Amino acid sequence: MDCDCHWAADDLLLRYQYISDFFIALAYFSIPLELIYFVKKSAVFPYRWVLVQFGAFIVLCGATHLINLWTFNSHSQTVATVMTVSKVLTAVVSCATALMLVHIIPDLLSVKTRELFLKNKAAELDREMGMIRTQEETGRHVRMLTQEIRSTLDRHTILNTTLVELGKTLALEECTLWMPTRNGLELQLSHTLRQHSPAPMTVPIHHPTIKQVFSSHRAMVISPHSPVAMTRPHTGKYMAGDVVGMRVPLLHLNNFHIRDWPDPSKRPFALMVLMLPSDSARRWHVHELELVEVVAEQVAVALSHAAILEESIKARDLLMERIVALDMARREAETAVRARNNFLAVMNHEMRTPTHAITAFSSLLQETDLTPEQRSMVETIVKSGNLLGTLINDVLDLSRLEDGSLxxxxxxxxxxxxxxxxxxxxxxxxxxxxxxxxxxxxxxxxxxxxxxxxxxxxxxxxxxxxxxxxxxxxxxxxxxxxxxxxxxxxxxxxxxxxxxxxxxxxxxxxxxxxxxxxxxxxxxxxxxxxxxxxxxxxxxxxxxxxxxxxxxxxxxxxxxxxxxxxxxxxxxxxxxxxxxxxxDQLQDSVQNVSMTSATNRADFMGIKCLVVDDNMVNRMVTKGLLSRLGCDVTTVGSGREALLALSQACHTFKILFVDICMPEVDGFEVAIRVREKYPIQPERPLVVAVTANTDLATRERCFSVGMDGVLLKPFSLEKMRTMLIEILERGPVSNWS
Structure with a gap:
């Protein structure tokens, strides 16, 4: 009985082991099937052969347990052999798998490390893409703001536009600009985001906050309780928003009337202060600070251009004023030149008239029989007249030399x-x-x-x-x-x-x-x-x-x-x-003929001459000289009388001596009328201009209107003789057109 009960308990135990080995074998055989499915579905797994080893190991282990099902009873030699071989193979595969895992696990760990590295890189790329998007947005805001700033070159418009656009872009509660004062020792509040005029406020330039901002070229977060940040509107909120200060270089100082900057080695700056809304959890981001820095640089450049434009406008206005002044001075100078020329013309005529009389009558006296004492006096008069004429020529020629008309x-x-x-x-x-x-x-x-x-x-x-x-x-x-x-x-x-x-x-x-x-x-x-x-x-x-x-x-x-x-x-x-x-040779021959004629011919008997001059003394002088040379002389006092005398058939004149400066009909008009009246050259009388004007323009005009010679006052008997010889030998100058 005792023996039967013992075996009954063992039989129950064996039955449980039998059932357990069966399920263990079933589980072992199901795992390779799952691995085969995993390998089939996974196309990127790099260790397929390891999975095959695991599968073989598990299959053998399962086979071992399956074989154990037949070991609960006595078994044959064949079963014992199979079990032995199976266990030996299981041991070999197990050892090989354990050894391979020693090499595979580090690789699997490195793969995990690379996976983490790739994840970090992916995160960095995500951040960079975010920064790029932020920079693109910042650049868009900067372009819009720059376009608004540079749409005008007025300094105050640039500053107001900058504050308004920054306030819109960054959603600011307040934005202010502090400019240096005239002495350069203080900063004065000049522009705010609010439309009304800011209250006059100044801050010493040596304040620690200002020195801190001016010492860096970057936008800096400053205390919301600093003097430059106390301009925000009072809203009753208990927490003030973050404040940023940024220096703005003043590239051109003349526009801001700075006389004495404390540190000449450094260029002066303006201060831009930007305030976020109060009671807000918002903080300044990096891209917003970069936007402020870029805008500050753009404002500095725009202010420089505006200052240059303002100075250019001032220079243009000053230049226009100087041009107007120079134009007035030129007109005054031209008026003075005309007055001087008129004065010289009058003085020329008035001074040469008595000199002409002295020279002419003195030369006539020399041709008469005089006592030695009288001849000495006449020679003195001639010398004095010549010296006076030389002095008159000097003064008149010097004036023409100065204005370039000589x-x-x-x-x-x-x-x-x-x-x-x-x-x-x-x-x-x-x-x-x-x-x-x-x-x-x-x-x-x-x-x-x-x-x-x-x-x-x-x-x-x-x-x-x-x-x-x-x-x-x-x-x-x-x-x-x-x-x-x-x-x-x-x-x-x-x-x-x-x-x-x-x-x-x-x-x-x-x-x-x-x-x-x-x-x-x-x-x-x-x-x-x-x-x-x-x-x-x-x-x-x-x-x-x-x-x-x-x-x-x-x-x-x-x-x-x-x-x-x-x-x-x-x-x-x-x-x-x-x-x-x-x-040339032709001119030499003309000179020789003239000299020979002057030597051979002493008088001009029978030549009829008409003297036209409105001055009675000049008419007497010219008539006396011509009469002394033997000419038949008729005198008239105006150009109109000369034309009337020429129209009379009883008067046929060979030579006309015409003063060019006469009222109403002058000498030029007389010459033109003579040309028109006598189109055929042999019938036309010779016209000689008598003038006190020594300039070349008067001489050219005389020949252009058809005159045949020019006789300058004062002239003596010898000059009159030379003139008669010259025009009679040469004849009319040319046909007038």
Whole structure:
């Protein structure tokens, strides 16, 4: 009994083991099926062969337990062999799997690490994408704000627009701008986000908060209780929002009237203060601070451009004022020039009229029988008249030289004869002072030349006249020669090089005297108007314009003039060089014919002349000279009377002497009417203009209206004879068109 009960309990135990081994085997066999399904569905799992090992291991383990089902009873040798082989294989696979896990687990751990790394990278990419989106949004706001700021170049509009746009973009409660004061020691509240004018508030520039903001180029969060943040409206809320301060560089200071900045090594700044709403949990983000920094830079640039524009406008207004002032000054100058020219024209006419009478009547007196005493008096009158005429020419020519209206009158003239005439004019004055005057002409000097003989004559006469004036005793020598390379010249003057065969040449004229001399330091003053050397006695009265005129004339003739002296009491030498042209053969022949005719012809008997002048003295002078030469002279007092006389059949005039300045019908109109009345040249009388105007424009106009010659006042009997010979030999100038 005891034995039966024992085996009954064991049998029950075996039955439970039997059932357990069956379910264990079933579970082992189901796991490989699941692994096979997992491997089939997972295409990226890198350790499939490990799963095969696990499957084999589990299958063998399951087979072992399955085989155990038959071990509960006695079993055969075959079953024992199978169980042994199965357990051996299970042991081998188990050991191999354990060894492989030693190598696989680190790889699985590294995979996990890479997975975490990739997750971190993905998170960083997400943050960067967020930053990019934030930057894009910030850039969009900056572009919009910049466009608004730069839509105007008015400083106050720029600042107001900046505050308004920042307030909208960042949802600010208040935004203020503090500008430096005139002395640069304080910041003054100048602009706020509110529309009404801010109350006058100032903060010392050395305040710690301001120094902190100015020391950095970044936007900084400052205390909401700082003086620059106390401008927010009072809302009764217990917590103030965050405040940011940002410096704004002032790139141009003139626009802000800063006189003295505390630290000259640093450029001054304005202060921009931005305040978030009160009782708000919102804080400043990085992209918002970057937006503030970018806007501050844009505002600085815009303010600089606005300041430049304001200064440009001020400069333009100042320039316009100066242009208006210059225009008024120009008009006043033109009015003054016209007044001066009118004055000179009147003075020219009024001064030359009596001089003309003196010269003409004196020349007539010289042709009569006079006692020696009378002839001496007449010669004195002639000399005085010539000197007076020279002085008048100096004054008038100097005025025209200053305004640039004087031009050279180029024509062919006898070169040696010109200097002989100069010597003949100064000899009487030199003989009174008992001075020896000599003329030395270079044998190579040409007989004729083309140039302005009047200016050359006047220059030579002025120079030799000064030499005689300032020489008490001794001699004065006039030396004329062609300029050569070996001659010494003034080192301050230009070089004159004449090519061989050229139609031009340079003429050197020297006047040497044994007079007072000049201190070398005073030589430059001699060519200034109304100025003389400081050395020497003061008993030589002079106008001080002679050498100034000479210098202008020489410059017009493309030459140079200078003075040399060893000192006071040692004499002086005045030299000048002028450019002249060689005349052609036709001009030489004309000059020779004129000179021959002047020599052979002494009178002009039977030539009928009409003198037209509104001045009675001028009519008497001209009539006297023509009558002295044998002409049949008729005089009238106006251009209208001259035209009436020409219309009468009984009057056939050969030459008309017409004054160009007459009321109503002037000399130009008379010449035009004569051309119209006598279209055929042989029947037309010759028309000679009589004028006191020496400018080239008057001479050109005379020839343009059809006149045949110009006779300048004052003129003597010899000049009248020369004019008659010239126009009678040449005839009418040309057909007038």
């Amino acid at each position: 031009q050279l009158d180029i024509r062919t003239f006898n070169l040696p004869l010109l200097f002989r005439e100069v010597l003949n004019l100064v000899k009487p004055i030199a003989s009174v002072k008992k001075l020896s005057v000599s003329l030395h002409l270079d044998p190579d000097l040409p007989d004729f030349a083309r140039g302005d003989d009047k200016r050359l004559f006047q220059t030579t006469l002025n120079v030799i006249g000064n030499a005689i004036k300032f020489t008490k005793e001794g001699s004065v020598a006039l030396i004329v020669c062609l300029e050569k390379k070996e001659f010494l010249r003034d080192p301050r003057g230009p070089e004159f090089c004449v090519a061989s065969g050229d139609d031009r040449f340079f003429l050197r004229v020297q006047v040497r005297d044994t007079g007072l001399g000049v201190n070398p330091v005073d030589i430059p003053k001699l060519f200034n108007r109304f100025s003389q050397g400081d050395s020497g006695p003061r008993d030589y009265a002079a106008t001080g314009i002679g050498l100034a005129i000479c210098k202008r004339f020489v410059n017009l003739m493309e030459g140079h003039i200078w003075v040399e002296s060893q000192g006071v009491g040692k004499g002086s030498t005045v030299s000048f060089i002028v450019k002249l042209h060689a005349p």
